[in-house]
Amino acid sequence: ARAVVNATGVWVDALRQAALASKGEAVSPIVRASQGIHLVVSRSRLPIDDAILVPRTADGRVLFAVPWLGSTVVGTTDTPRNDAPAEPRPFKEEVTFLLAQAQHALGVTLRPEDVRSVWAGLRPLVSPPSQAKAATSSLSREHVVLRDTAGLFTVTGGKWTTYRSMAEEVLERMQSAGDISPPPAGPCDTREHRLVGAPAADVKPVSLSAAPGPHLWGTEAAMLQTLPGARRVLGAGLTEAMVRFAAREEWAVTVEDMLARRWRLLFLDAREAARLAPRVAPLLREESCIDPRLDEFLALCEQYLLPSEWVFEQLLEEVPS
Secondary structure (H helix, E strand, O other): OOOEEEOOHHHHHHHHHHHHHHHOOOOOOOEEEEEEEEEEEEOOOOOOOOOEEEOOOOOOOOEEEEEEOOEEEEEOOOEEEOOOOOOOOOOHHHHHHHHHHHHHHHOOOOOHHHOOEEEEEEEEEEOOHHHOOOOHHHOOOOEEEEEEEOOEEEEEEOOHHHHHHHHHHHHHHHHHOOOOOOOOOOOOOOOOOOOOOOOOOOOOOOOOOOOOOHHHHHHHHHHHOOOOOOOOEEEOOEEHHHHHHHHHHOOOOOHHHHHHHHOOHHHHOHHHHHHHHHHHHHHHHHHHOOOOOHHHHHHHHHHOOOOOOOOOOOHHHHOOO
């Protein structure tokens, strides 16, 4: 490849070290990992139609509650981590904090049994050597683009909501440095580029706060009706035809591909995802003749549930309001 983009999140420094060590170049770490978790509850337990932002919690961070795909997501935390596991697990203290803050700031008492799914992610926070000891909550959420050496660029920091502008900036840097050819004449259209299935610009889209359904396929929704099992509902609104579409048109192979990445059930209700998985697996195997790795997904579902041994008897006493 003429050029490689290192966009590996909290793992960018490990890749930079591996790539530059052979050249004898010193590599200063530029990223620190911070864990944030999200709790998902049913819309009936926290019935909101618009996102709510509490600007300051007990630890100085923000608290948010966002309606998403028929459920409500509550977040988030900021826990420094020195490791970088591929599947980070929430800490009990983080869950306790969010439950307590939801009661204090939003006036709703959420119990552990209300949590249908809990997931954690690692933020790649840009941290120059001068900020090596600074609290992660004080570090910038802005992104940075580096040309580590000819043909190797690193982009890190930022947020999912800015991915298009980040990608555009990376390509511009690669072009200006001469690592890739200049683009064809004309301006970049990434801001207006419509993805596959996107309805026309004058069609009002269904809100992402609505429960998942055929509308998520946009202009390709009609194709679902032509596939086998269009009227066979497996559960949680998912039909057999939707699974077949994902396998045929979107390269879904494993159960995790289907129930986490194509149909976000793992993030909405981990128990329901585990219940539907045995129904989804044979359909994927039939479509691709590849092992859908059902057992691996069932084990993953357990990681998205609160551990049964966690006790929250002193919920409000453990976290200051």
